[in-house]
Amino acid sequence: MMAWMHRVLLAVILVGNMIIFAGVDPISRAITALLAVLLVVDMRRVPLVPRLHRIAGAAICGLVVLQLLPLPVAIRGLLQPGFTEVMAAGWAPLSLAPWGTVWSASAAIIALVLALTAARMATTRSGLPALLVIIAATGVVAAILGLLAEGADPKQVLGLRDNVQGGGPYGSFVNHNHFAQAMELSIPAAVALFIAAIRRLPAPGLVRQKAAVVIFGTTVAIAVSSAALLRSGSRAAVMVMIAAAILTAPWWRRSIGAGRLWPKIVAGGVVAALIASLSWTRIPDLKERVSDLFVIEGLQANSRIDLWLGTLGSWQRAPIVGSGLGSYRYVIGLDKPATGTMVLEQAHNDWLEWASTTGLVGVVILVIAIAGLSGILRPSRTRRLRSELRYPLAAGTMALTATALHEIVGFGLQTPVNRYLLAVWIGLLWGLWGRVRHMEQDKARRAVETDTTTPETSEGMTP
Numbered sequence: 001m002m003a004w005m006h007r008v009l010l011a012v013i014l015v016g017n018m019i020i021f022a023g024v025d026p027i028s029r030a031i032t033a034l035l036a037v038l039l040v041v042d043m044r045r046v047p048l049v050p051r052l053h054r055i056a057g058a059a060i061c062g063l064v065v066l067q068l069l070p071l072p073v074a075i076r077g078l079l080q081p082g083f084t085e086v087m088a089a090g091w092a093p094l095s096l097a098p099w100g101t102v103w104s105a106s107a108a109i110i111a112l113v114l115a116l117t118a119a120r121m122a123t124t125r126s127g128l129p130a131l132l133v134i135i136a137a138t139g140v141v142a143a144i145l146g147l148l149a150e151g152a153d154p155k156q157v158l159g160l161r162d163n164v165q166g167g168g169p170y171g172s173f174v175n176h177n178h179f180a181q182a183m184e185l186s187i188p189a190a191v192a193l194f195i196a197a198i199r200r201l202p203a204p205g206l207v208r209q210k211a212a213v214v215i216f217g218t219t220v221a222i223a224v225s226s227a228a229l230l231r232s233g234s235r236a237a238v239m240v241m242i243a244a245a246i247l248t249a250p251w252w253r254r255s256i257g258a259g260r261l262w263p264k265i266v267a268g269g270v271v272a273a274l275i276a277s278l279s280w281t282r283i284p285d286l287k288e289r290v291s292d293l294f295v296i297e298g299l300q301a302n303s304r305i306d307l308w309l310g311t312l313g314s315w316q317r318a319p320i321v322g323s324g325l326g327s328y329r330y331v332i333g334l335d336k337p338a339t340g341t342m343v344l345e346q347a348h349n350d351w352l353e354w355a356s357t358t359g360l361v362g363v364v365i366l367v368i369a370i371a372g373l374s375g376i377l378r379p380s381r382t383r384r385l386r387s388e389l390r391y392p393l394a395a396g397t398m399a400l401t402a403t404a405l406h407e408i409v410g411f412g413l414q415t416p417v418n419r420y421l422l423a424v425w426i427g428l429l430w431g432l433w434g435r436v437r438h439m440e441q442d443k444a445r446r447a448v449e450t451d452t453t454t455p456e457t458s459e460g461m462t463p
Contacts, residue, residue, distance in 0.1 A: 005038075006117050007121060007131075009038055009039050009117075010114065010118070010121070012035060013032055013114065014134060014420055014424070015138050016028070016031070016032075018138050018141050018145070018417050019145070019172060020172065021157060021158070022173050022178070022182075022415050022416060022418075023415070023417045024415065024416060025161070032416070036110045036113040039113050039114075043113075043116060043117070046116060047116055047120050047123060047431060047434060048430070048433075050372045050430065050433060052368050052369070052371055052372030053369060053372045056368040056369040059364075059365045059368070060358075060362070063321065063361055064101060064105050064325060066094060066321065067094045067322075067324045067325060068098055068101055069093060070092055070093055071092070071093070072090070073090060076094055079094060079321050080321070081317070081318075082318060083096060083323065083331070094324060095324025095326075095327055096323050096324050097323075097327035097329075097331070100324065100325070100326030104325045111419055111423035114423040114427065115426045115427035115430065118427025118430075119430035119434070120427075121427075121431065122432050122434075122435070123431045123435055128392060128428075128431070131428055132392060132428075133193065134424075135186050135421065136187075136189040136193065136218070136225075138186055138417075139183055139185070139187060139189070139225045140186070140220075140221045140224060140225060142172065142182045142186070142228070142417075143183065143225045143229075144171075144228075145172055146171035146228045147224070147227070149169040150169070150231060152169045154167075154168050154169050156169065157172065157173075157174055158171065158172060172417075175415070176232040176233055177234045177237065177406075177410050177412060178412040178415045178418060179234070180232045180234035180238075181237060181406055181410065181413075181415075181418050182415075182418055182421065183225050183226070183228060183229040184229070184237060184241055184244075184402040184406060185403060185418060185422060186225060187222060187225050187241070188396070189399075190221040190222045190225065191222060191395060192391040192392050192394065194214070194215060195252070195387075196387060196388065196391050197211040198211070198215060201215070236406055236410060237406060240401075240402045240406045241402055244399075244405065248394060248398040250383070251379055251383070251398075252390070254383050254384075254390075304348045304349070304409055307336070307337065307348050308347065308349055310335040310336045310337055310344075311328075311332065311349065311352045311353060312352065313335035314328075314331060314332055314334065314356045315352070315359070317334070318359055321359040321361055322355070322356060322357045322361075323356065324357060325357050325358055327357055328346070328347060329346070332345075332356075346414065347411070348409060348411060349409065349410075350407040350410070351407055353411070373400065373429065376393075376430075377393060377397050381436075382394065389435065389436065392428060392432060393429065393432055396425050396428055396429045399422075400422075400426075403422060
């Protein structure tokens with residue numbers, strides 16, 4: 001397969017799923033699985049993955065196998081004491097929804113393939129900017145579709161598919177929070193390209209011309225995507241993006257000289273003005289919605305806190321291994337608050353939902369995975385790197401921070417394209433980690449070679 005084919009396939013998966021209803025329909029899922037198989041065929045060598053993430057990956061595979069393994073009712077009663085009244089007799093899997101567990105495991109495998117493909121791209125000098133462009137372009141496509149569909153009939157998604165989920169017509173999404181989360185996962189890529197281009201602007205000749213083109217393109221991308229995020233009315237998205245920008249500010253710079261600060265201020269002011277002009281009419285509505293952050297429409301006046309308490313109750317029924325990955329919507333009926341005829345399918349907190357379906361074992365695995373990311377992204381290491389590596393790492397930190405905060409009050413990663421974007425960011429971090437590790441190893445090896453080839457100057461020895 002041609003060397004550039006994996007880039008094309010990744011772009012088709014991300015942009016294609018963004019256009020076709022965010023990847024939620026069975027046809028787009030089947031096509032995505034097929035393209036993922038082609039990516040595996042094209043992957044001649046598996047990219048380097050940090051040790052903690054290899055451990056976490058092996059552990060989650062073991063947990064899924066355990067949840068799908070048929071066990072006698074006595075053992076299942078010990079591991080899931082709170083579900084004894086609904087357990088099947090005889091031998092059966094620990095998962096109370098085995099098909100849901102299989103589906104979730106399959107989705108995780110596709111995400112892993114995308115992460116490894118992104119890692120492969122990020123290890124090369126030309127692949128890294130191409131990867132950032134693909135992420136940013138995916139967000140721009142979502143933003144344009146969302147802005148075009150803002151005033152459309154809410155009974156239709158993009159005017160093509162019936163809106164059977166009762167949401168709003170946010171482009172290919174039917175949930176404004178999930179749509180906004182796609183913006184959270186794509187805007188940082190455009191920001192990284194934008195800042196890198198500003199640094200190259202003083203260079204002469206063709207380099208300056210290319211930098212000017214990139215600045216123009218990324219300015220439009222940031223403005224359109226940010227305006228779409230604001231106009232979606234997602235109060236949580238606006239808050240977490242501001243928080244992520246503040247929390248990750250140290251990752252973006254080593255030190256800023258006074259002479260170089262004003263171009264960044266001017267550029268930031270231009271972008272901010274464009275965002276404000278595109279989203280001005282939606283600001284009052286957004287301010288009103290922020291005050292009701294924990295209220296969920298359609299759940300008989302129940303708040304997110306009520307749902308979280310019910311999720312904690314479900315966790316207590318199977319605290320060690322959980323009820324089964326992907327089983328939440330099938331078991332939460334035992335503990336959910338009174339929602340009338342409303343069917344509860346998500347906890348509106350993916351952290352708690354993960355704990356409920358995977359138990360303490362899953363929580364430990366998640367902690368290991370987060371520790372692995374923290375090792376890659378620690379500021380003391382990132383800020384020593386040159387800008388072409390530091391900016392993508394900072395962008396990844398921003399995207400992951402915004403996502404982690406948003407998942408406290410949402411479930412946006414259960415939309416396929418958002419999950420794919422997150423997987424690509426993780427893969428990008430893996431690739432950069434591999435590059436930095438090779439650089440450090442080469443530096444150490446050169447230092448050793450220099451020491452061993454230096455002539456000795458002790459007794460009787462002359463240089």
